[in-house]
Amino acid sequence: MSRQILQTEHVLSMQNDLIVALQGQGAAIREEVMRLTASHEDLNKKYRRSLWLSHGCPIGGLYGDDGEMQCANFDRHGVLDFVRMTVLHLEEELGKMHLTESGIIIPGLNDDTPRKGLRIVPESGTD
């Protein structure tokens, strides 16, 4: 029992040491969190801009006034808002678009009609 008490006291002592060590570090920790957050936001903006500019639609058809990054090339996809839509949603939509354009139909993913199995649509002019 006394050994448990000693261990508990030791753990409490270590916690106190840790608390003391962290006191005065709050500003540095907050600063690092803010730096990492800003870095993440910057990378997120750069990635979104890269997706917008390189997703394959003509640059002239992209809408980019006042910080907007949109494309509404209905020949390829619906309206894509590279500022407001989640990156995951954008990647999914672009992935579906590229699959469709490659002639690959995955039921439930880029085909409105649910079917079983994978269907490869041949390019026009080939069998």
Ligand SMILES: [Zn+2]
């Ligand atoms: Zn587009």
